[in-house]
Amino acid sequence: MLLIDPPAWPAHGRLWSHLVSDTSFEELHAFAARAGIPRQGFEGDHYDIPEERYAAVVAAGAVPLGGRDLLKRLRDSGLRISKRKHERVVESTPEAPWLPPGSRADVIASRQDNPPPNTVVVRAAIHASGGLLVIERADGRGLDLPGRAVGEGEGVEEALRMLGDTVGVPVGGAALLGYVRNVVPHPDAAYPWPTPTACFAVYSVAADGGAVTTGIVLPPESQVAELGERHWWPLINPHAQGQAHAHP
DSSP: OEEEOOSOEEETTEEEEEEEESSOHHHHHHHHHHTTOOGGGBOSSOEEEEGGGHHHHHHTTOEEOOHHHHHHHHHHHTOOOOOOTTEEEEEEEETOTTSOTTOEEEEEEEOSSSOOTTEEEEEEEEEETTEEEEEEOTTSSOEEOOEEEOOTTOOHHHHHHHHHHHHTOOOTTOEEEEEEEEEOSSOOTTOOSOSSEEEEEEEEEEOOSSOOOSSEEEOHHHHHHHHTTBTTHHHHOGGGTTOOOOBO
16 A cells, blocks of 8 residues: 655755555555656655645555554555665665575665674775776676675774775775665575675775776776676666666
């Protein structure tokens, strides 16, 4: 069922409603498309609807509901996606095919200084010589950002510094872009990460100093073709929101 709360949330000089589905994201996106609601209004588990469009969305079939009741319905449905302050859910993939059944992958843009405490991998989007530094994946499945697992007893900052040492790029000015979050309630024997959540942070790094010692610099015109299916890609290219991605 499609649900919408009253326009009571102030932002950008107007009031906003939240449009949600307590059934599936597929139902939510299909309704939004029929109602002419732009995809950029999607915030991970809801669409933001400006007050002047509230009546039209109700007329299109959304059921009005108070804010607290709407939030309870969303939580009870299992479709509520948590995030920290100054964060935005860019995409969420229920039943992500690269994860065990019943799992979900969230892509979360962040303006926080640090990723969540359950971060297990750091990746660096290193901008060098007008392009993006990439490496061949160890599994032979194309190109990826340089990355490093956070070792036992090791902090995220230390892991990022060691990653920078590996590729020959200082990371002192690295800025967190966001993270991919695996939500895996029922892991199988092959799943290697902590449960129920594990995060894979992506940092932006400018290669102003140092000598890059590994990988290749991918020019902008080749990046979508080579990297567009990586699940973290919307953190690098916000215009990729809403596209299908194959693997984080």
